[in-house]
Amino acid sequence: MYELVVLSGKGGTGKTSLVGAFSALAQGKVLCDADVDAADLHLLLTPRKILRHDFRAGHKAVIDSQRCTGCGECVERCRFGAVSGRFVVDGLQCEGCGVCVHFCPAGAIDFPENLCGEWYISETRFGPMVHARLGIAEENSGKLVSLVRKEARHMAEDMGLQGILTDGPPGIGCPVIASLGGASAVLIVAEPTVSGLHDLDRVARLARHFQVPVSVCVNKADLHGETARAIEGLCRERGYDFAGHLPFDPAFTRAQVEGKTIIEDDDGPGRRAVTEVWEHLRKSLQGA
Ligand code: SF4
Numbered sequence: 600m601y602e603l604v605v606l607s608g609k610g611g612t613g614k615t616s617l618v619g620a621f622s623a624l625a626q627g628k629v630l631c632d633a634d635v636d637a638a639d640l641h642l643l644l645t646p647r648k649i650l651r652h653d654f655r656a657g658h659k660a661v662i663d664s665q666r667c668t669g670c671g672e673c674v675e676r677c678r679f680g681a682v683s684g685r686f687v688v689d690g691l692q693c694e695g696c697g698v699c700v701h702f703c704p705a706g707a708i709d710f711p712e713n714l715c716g717e718w719y720i721s722e723t724r725f726g727p728m729v730h731a732r733l734g735i736a737e738e739n740s741g742k743l744v745s746l747v748r749k750e751a752r753h754m755a756e757d758m759g760l761q762g763i764l765t766d767g768p769p770g771i772g773c774p775v776i777a778s779l780g781g782a783s784a785v786l787i788v789a790e791p792t793v794s795g796l797h798d799l800d801r802v803a804r805l806a807r808h809f810q811v812p813v814s815v816c817v818n819k820a821d822l823h824g825e826t827a828r829a830i831e832g833l834c835r836e837r838g839y840d841f842a843g844h845l846p847f848d849p850a851f852t853r854a855q856v857e858g859k860t861i862i863e864d865d866d867g868p869g870r871r872a873v874t875e876v877w878e879h880l881r882k883s884l885q886g887a
């Protein structure tokens with residue numbers, strides 16, 4: 600079974616539009632939206648939720664005023680200034696370190712697990728999908744990425760499907776690292792700009808570190824042909840597989856506004872180029 604993770608050096612490169620298009624083209628797969636900090640694959644695929652689960656991670660201190668004696672130990676001990684003079688914990692400032700819980704002489708501080716978001720198993724017109732919603736300002740997105748990927752793998756195994764298409768997070772932080780381990784291949788979507796070139800190289804090096812084969816495609820390549828060719832040259836130099844150039848095509852936006860993938864739109868240059876990129880990837884994934 601393969602897992603293709605689609606990444607980008609930064610947000611807004613067209614990564615999700617591409618995953619949406621691949622969803623329409625790939626046969627027998629589970630879809631996984633692991634871009635949990637800014638999940639938006641659902642806007643293209645309009646999933647119907649079948650199962651909903653809480654996502655809990657980390658802890659927050661909660662003071663029980665009935666048991667609190669007002670000794671002030673927690674205010675003194677909290678390095679994050681999360682406990683007010685009235686002995687109330689500010690949930691947004693509490694880092695969940697547990698120091699106040701340990702030192703409270705009255706045992707008045709509870710330490711429940713934190714509800715950070717939700718994750719879902721859904722049905723889409725292109726097959727089953729695992730996705731999530733992280734609460735506002737919640738952390739632990741790396742843990743949620745690992746969870747949705749693990750569930751997508753279980754689902755693909757249970758259903759005897761060939762693979763998983765994962766919309767990964769942008770950048771090179773913890774959520775990206777969590778999206779790489781065990782993946783069969785990574786596709787990095789780059790923009791034809793100088794920063795796009797550097798961003799893609801950083802992500803590609805990270806993927807290499809985890810021994811995940813790297814493919815690259817350039818989106819809106821015709822907006823700056825020279826840089827798009829420089830990216831292709833960099834791929835040759837570094838030994839990254841170059842999967843192709845995608846043109847700027849307003850059909851991507853038109854399809855997005857209609858809640859569709861470009862594959863369901865007219866047969867324009869964007870659709871043709873995406874299909875070629877997918878065929879290129881499909882062949883290498885078959886050998887993965
Ligand atoms: S340490 Fe415990 S008893 Fe003392 S003020 Fe804080 S919550 Fe109340």
Ligand code: SF4
Pocket residue numbers: 659660676677678679680681682688692693694695696697698699700
């Ligand atoms: S758990 Fe840590 S951060 Fe949170 S209130 Fe207690 S001491 Fe402060």
